[in-house]
Amino acid sequence: MSRTPKLVALLAAAAVGLTGCSSGSSDSGASNEGGVTTLELWTHNGGNPTELAVNKKVVDAFNASQSKYKVKLQSFPQASYNDAVTAAASAKKLPCVMDIDGPNVPNWAWAGYLQPLDLGAGFFDKQLPSTLGKVDDKVYSFGHYDVAMSLIARKSVLTQNGIRIPTLDQPWTGDEFDAAVGKIKAGGKFAFPLDMGTAGTGEWIPYAYSPLLQSFGGDLVNRETYQSATGVLNGPEALEWASWFRGLITKGYAQQKSGKDSTVDFVNGKSAIMWNGSWAADAVTKKFGADVVFLPPPDFGKGPKIGGASWQWGMSSSCAAKDGALEYLKFSAKPEYYVDYATALGLIPANTDAAAQVPNFAPGGKYRFFLELSQKHALVRPVTPAYPFIASTFQKAVSDILAGGDAQKILDKAAKDIDNNIKSNGNYEF
Amino acid sequence: MTTSTARRGRLIQVARSALVIFFAFPLLFMFVASFKPDAQIFADLGSIKAILPVGDVSLENYRGVFDRVPAARFLVNSVLVSAVTVVLGILINSMAAFALSRMRWRGRRVVLAAIIATLIVPFETFALPLVWWVNKLPWLEIHGFQLRLTEGWLDTYQVQILPFVANAFSIYLFYQYFTSIPVELDEAARMDGAGWFGIYRRVVMPLSGPAIATVAILTFLPAWNSYLWPLMVVQSEELRPVMIGIQYFFQLNVSWGQIMAYASMITVPVLVLFVAFQRAFIGSIASAGVKG
Numbered sequence: 001m002s003r004t005p006k007l008v009a010l011l012a013a014a015a016v017g018l019t020g021c022s023s024g025s026s027d028s029g030a031s032n033e034g035g036v037t038t039l040e041l042w043t044h045n046g047g048n049p050t051e052l053a054v055n056k057k058v059v060d061a062f063n064a065s066q067s068k069y070k071v072k073l074q075s076f077p078q079a080s081y082n083d084a085v086t087a088a089a090s091a092k093k094l095p096c097v098m099d100i101d102g103p104n105v106p107n108w109a110w111a112g113y114l115q116p117l118d119l120g121a122g123f124f125d126k127q128l129p130s131t132l133g134k135v136d137d138k139v140y141s142f143g144h145y146d147v148a149m150s151l152i153a154r155k156s157v158l159t160q161n162g163i164r165i166p167t168l169d170q171p172w173t174g175d176e177f178d179a180a181v182g183k184i185k186a187g188g189k190f191a192f193p194l195d196m197g198t199a200g201t202g203e204w205i206p207y208a209y210s211p212l213l214q215s216f217g218g219d220l221v222n223r224e225t226y227q228s229a230t231g232v233l234n235g236p237e238a239l240e241w242a243s244w245f246r247g248l249i250t251k252g253y254a255q256q257k258s259g260k261d262s263t264v265d266f267v268n269g270k271s272a273i274m275w276n277g278s279w280a281a282d283a284v285t286k287k288f289g290a291d292v293v294f295l296p297p298p299d300f301g302k303g304p305k306i307g308g309a310s311w312q313w314g315m316s317s318s319c320a321a322k323d324g325a326l327e328y329l330k331f332s333a334k335p336e337y338y339v340d341y342a343t344a345l346g347l348i349p350a351n352t353d354a355a356a357q358v359p360n361f362a363p364g365g366k367y368r369f370f371l372e373l374s375q376k377h378a379l380v381r382p383v384t385p386a387y388p389f390i391a392s393t394f395q396k397a398v399s400d401i402l403a404g405g406d407a408q409k410i411l412d413k414a415a416k417d418i419d420n421n422i423k424s425n426g427n428y429e430f
Numbered sequence: 431m432t433t434s435t436a437r438r439g440r441l442i443q444v445a446r447s448a449l450v451i452f453f454a455f456p457l458l459f460m461f462v463a464s465f466k467p468d469a470q471i472f473a474d475l476g477s478i479k480a481i482l483p484v485g486d487v488s489l490e491n492y493r494g495v496f497d498r499v500p501a502a503r504f505l506v507n508s509v510l511v512s513a514v515t516v517v518l519g520i521l522i523n524s525m526a527a528f529a530l531s532r533m534r535w536r537g538r539r540v541v542l543a544a545i546i547a548t549l550i551v552p553f554e555t556f557a558l559p560l561v562w563w564v565n566k567l568p569w570l571e572i573h574g575f576q577l578r579l580t581e582g583w584l585d586t587y588q589v590q591i592l593p594f595v596a597n598a599f600s601i602y603l604f605y606q607y608f609t610s611i612p613v614e615l616d617e618a619a620r621m622d623g624a625g626w627f628g629i630y631r632r633v634v635m636p637l638s639g640p641a642i643a644t645v646a647i648l649t650f651l652p653a654w655n656s657y658l659w660p661l662m663v664v665q666s667e668e669l670r671p672v673m674i675g676i677q678y679f680f681q682l683n684v685s686w687g688q689i690m691a692y693a694s695m696i697t698v699p700v701l702v703l704f705v706a707f708q709r710a711f712i713g714s715i716a717s718a719g720v721k722g
Binding site for chain 1: 468469472473497498499558561562565582584661662663665666667674675677678679680681684686
């Protein structure tokens with residue numbers, strides 16, 4: 001009996017000791033302490049020390065440049081970054097500044113995660129168009145770099161087989177490409193001369209393969225309205241693409257499931273031609289030196305196509321310190337940081353002034369090809385909030401087509417699923 | 431007869447050895463590959479060399495692991511989260527099971543049935559509501575000499591521990607085990623003046639070693655392997671567990687040697703724990719007549 005009053009007294013004392021009962025948490029990615037506003041910044045670069053170092057360099061420079069704001073960087077591994085953002089959004093705990101994979105920008109803007117960047121007219125005049133996250137003519141994000149897909153081969157292998165080396169101005173036609181791979185196959189040195197990276201998963205599938213579909217004349221969705229995939233994803237051109245893609249497997253040109261790492265296989269001499277991104281350039285050049293050639297994708301009828309847009313920076317719609325976030329983003333868009341990213345990562349600088357300052361991408365530079373390829377043939381993935389659904393539907397369709405399923409049925413179903421998704425989300429209207 | 435028995439014994443031995451090799455192969459490959467550069471891992475894949483430490487063997491991948499991720503920090507976090515979850519889990523679940531198996535109170539069968547029924551609900555189905563819930567829960571923080579009431583458990587250690595302390599399967603396992611301990615022991619203890627807590631602490635728990643070991647293992651494994659939950663609720667790198675760390679290695683240019691090195695590092699504690707407790711674990715599973 002005597003314990004109860006003591007307990008009550010203890011609880012009362014504890015309650016008196018509680019100060020403020022404040023949340024102590026930063027609900028909207030920013031908190032203020034001692035007159036300094038701390039902004040949270042999230043990046044997908046956990047485990048990528050090279051890019052993370054540039055992120056930190058920019059953040060440190062911004063923090064040192066003024067005393068009103070302090071940016072606190074938090075890195076996540078790329079493979080789980082989107083899930084972490086989605087979970088944070090559902091708990092209303094998004095950071096102020098975050099990076100976003102380009103094709104996801106429309107969806108995140110539609111879902112209310114992002115707000116447009118009010119950085120003034122002409123701010124992005126020098127920006128590579130594929131690196132701007134634009135929705136309804138409003139810029140939601142911008143990137144410091146882009147990447148480009150290309151065919152990677154060895155000059156010696158092509159010339160030994162009497163194959164013309166294509167250029168940006170004169171790419172292979174679809175028939176020429178097939179004939180080239182066929183010749184190498186017939187030479188007998190390569191069991192599977194072409195590596196299409198078919199072991200890849202996730203966003204790799206639409207990024208790598210939808211440009212080939214577009215080159216045939218098909219697409220993931222009708223880009224005039226963004227309301228339907230019927231006719232473009234399951235039309236005759238799309239069927240032709242599917243038949244060609246499956247044909248690479250049935251003819252023994254490529255594996256249904258390639259090795260886990262195409263670059264390693266190419267470097268080890270397992271494949272003669274590889275369909276891969278510009279991020280593989282350093283590894284293959286290191287191994288084969290001047291023998292490596294980077295080639296544009298074939299023209300299957302509608303011109304060579306590659307995907308555009310990589311990681312970009314944006315501001316969350318719930319950011320409590322909008323001015324600070326904009327100030328940071330403005331600071332980070334200095335050409336010198338585009339140069340830093342391009343130099344450190346070997347990726348295409350997304351700013352024309354910066355490109356001239358990076359030897360590899362300046363005119364005559366060894367990777368200039370990727371910049372020109374990107375400028376000439378990059379097509380952003382469909383600018384619609386439906387994109388994540390379209391991408392996952394396309395991933396499944398590609399997997400089924402490569403496995404030998406009935407292409408018409410597979411594509412009809414994919415188009416129908418996408419149409420239904422768009423309808424059931426009220427046409428994704430903002 | 432003797433010859434055929436011996437032959438059968440030898441055949442069983444051969445079959446067992448084959449099974450051991452079959453199951454040990456991936457682990458052996460992982461461990462050996464962790465010492466090889468990427469190109470060699472792939473080059474060795476098609477031959478016996480894949481599981482032999484031959485060629486360009488070094489600790490380079492392990493060095494790379496520590497350059498890429500704060501592996502030591504992740505390991506410490508996982509040990510802390512797993513250990514506290516196990517200790518609290520053993521205490522809370524055994525107490526619950528004790529109340530259900532030894533005390534006589536109205537509705538205990540219904541409560542037991544309700545607890546067991548929760549086993550059929552997969553975690554993924556209530557993960558998101560749980561995020562919302564823990565985001566609203568209060569917590570007391572010590573700031574200097576003051577206590578501060580905060581809202582939300584996101585990005586903390588407690589959010590990785592407390593939701594997983596109470597566990598229906600552990601309660602059921604303890605319950606099954608406790609029912610096999612004669613009630614007469616309780617009565618004898620009561621004659622000696624023991625209360626319920628005394629019976630729990632001095633009689634039932636000391637006799638439940640195998641059940642405790644089993645619950646320890648079955649609680650430790652999901653806590654150690656936890657991936658989805660910390661991904662959703664932990665934002666700070668300094669609080670992340672080891673399983674999130676594996677994702678750090680899947681970049682555009684994947685380093686398989688480093689992945690194998692990291693995987694080896696995070697597998698060893700689990701293997702050590704299992705080997706240490708395996709006798710009690712098997713004994714408890716056999717006596718409780720259940721499996722996880």
